[in-house]
Amino acid sequence: NAGVTQTPKFQVLKTGQSMTLQCAQDMNHEYMSWYRQDPGMGLRLIHYSVGAGITDQGEVPNGYNVSRSTTEDFPLRLLSAAPSQTSVYFCASSSAGRETQYFGPGTRLLVL
Amino acid sequence: AQSVTQPDIHITVSEGASLELRCNYSYGATPYLFWYVQSPGQGLQLLLKYFSGDTLVQGIKGFEAEFKRSQSSFTQRKPSVHWSDAAEYFCATHPGNQGGKLIFGQGTELSVKP
Numbered sequence: 001n002a003g004v005t006q007t008p009k010f011q012v013l014k015t016g017q018s019m020t021l022q023c024a025q026d027m028n029h030e031y032m033s034w035y036r037q038d039p040g041m042g043l044r045l046i047h048y049s050v051g052a053g054i055t056d057q058g059e060v061p062n063g064y065n066v067s068r069s070t071t072e073d074f075p076l077r078l079l080s081a082a083p084s085q086t087s088v089y090f091c092a093s094s095s096a097g098r099e100t101q102y103f104g105p106g107t108r109l110l111v112l
Numbered sequence: 113a114q115s116v117t118q119p120d121i122h123i124t125v126s127e128g129a130s131l132e133l134r135c136n137y138s139y140g141a142t143p144y145l146f147w148y149v150q151s152p153g154q155g156l157q158l159l160l161k162y163f164s165g166d167t168l169v170q171g172i173k174g175f176e177a178e179f180k181r182s183q184s185s186f187t188q189r190k191p192s193v194h195w196s197d198a199a200e201y202f203c204a205t206h207p208g209n210q211g212g213k214l215i216f217g218q219g220t221e222l223s224v225k226p
Contacts, residue, residue, distance in 0.1 A: 004155075031212035040121070042202060042216035043156075050212055058213065090155060094212065100146070101214055103156040 002026050004104035006091050012110045013081040021076040021107050023091030031094045032074040033101065036060065036087040043090060049074055081111045114139050116205050118217035125193050126225045133188040133220050135203030144206035145186040146214070147177055151199045159201075162186060173197070198224045 007022045025032065033048040035058075045058030047066040055066050063085060065077040074093075078085060088108050092101040117136045125131055137143055144163050148156040160171025167179040177188040186203060203217040 033212045033214070035214075035216075040218055042116075042218045043204075043214070044216070045213055048212040092156075092214075100158050100161060101212075102158075103148075105155045 004091055004093055004102050006089075006104035006107050008107060009105070010108045010110075012112065013078075014112055015082060017081050019078050019081065021078075021089055021091075021109075023074045023076065023104060024072050025074075025091075025093040025102075026072065027093060027095070027102070028071060029093035029095050029102075030071070031096065031099075031101075032068065033058070033092045034064070034066065034074070034076045035090045035092065037090060037106075038087050046076065046089075078109075081109075083111045085109065086111045114143075114205065114207055114215055116203050116215055116217040118201075118203055118220050120220045121218065122221045122223070124223040124225060127195050128192050131188075131190040131193045131197070131222070133201050133203075133222075135186045135188070135217055136184050137186065137203075137205045138184065139205060139207070142181070145177075145179060146204045146206070147171065147175070147186070147188050148202045148204060149173075149199050150202065150219075156202065159188070193222075193224055195224045195226065198222055 034046040035043040049068040091104040147159040
């Protein structure tokens with residue numbers, strides 16, 4: 001099993017550009033989540049999904065879109081990148097809401 | 113709102129010394145609690161978790177944690193620290209009725225002196 005995979009590992013964007021961060025898991029997990037990590041703030045939840053076709057907002061959803069068409073994939077879209085979105089992004093999955101979340105290796109995003 | 117606080121932003125200990133990492137949470141019911149570790153440039157790895165039952169839980173890499181409801185705390189300990197334990201440690205909690213959501217503390221960075 002590959003677990004949770006994320007691509008790309010590193011990306012540089014210009015302000016106003018759009019991009020999609022990819023996340024996939026091969027553990028047949030129902031729950032998937034996106035977090036951003038900023039210095040001194042821990043990880044904050046952006047969006048999460050409790051199953052294919054079902055998504056909801058987390059603590060910091062503004063500027064991000066998600067969709068979940070399959071159990072395996074949960075892409076995160078930045079519609080118009082801003083410097084405030086410079087961060088490290090982690091995707092996570094779990095088999096049920098109360099179970100352990102498994103994290104991907106992260107995507108480091110720099111917005112100029 | 114539910115929250116997690118890690119009072120220590122940075123801790124330095126000598127190799128071989130004992131380690132204590134503090135975590136406090138705010139939640140009315142019994143929380144689901146986790147400790148994760150993040151090595152530089154890496155993702156997060158679960159060290160241990162508490163859902164219910166015995167208030168002393170054992171994790172990987174020689175870590176253990178004690179849940180104290182009266183103090184709203186989930187303190188992680190290790191009797192003897194190794195240089196490879198240098199990393200950032202995150203305490204997190206999960207609202208019992210809300211799937212797929214973790215609330216994290218700010219993190220504690222551990223440095224290990226030779």
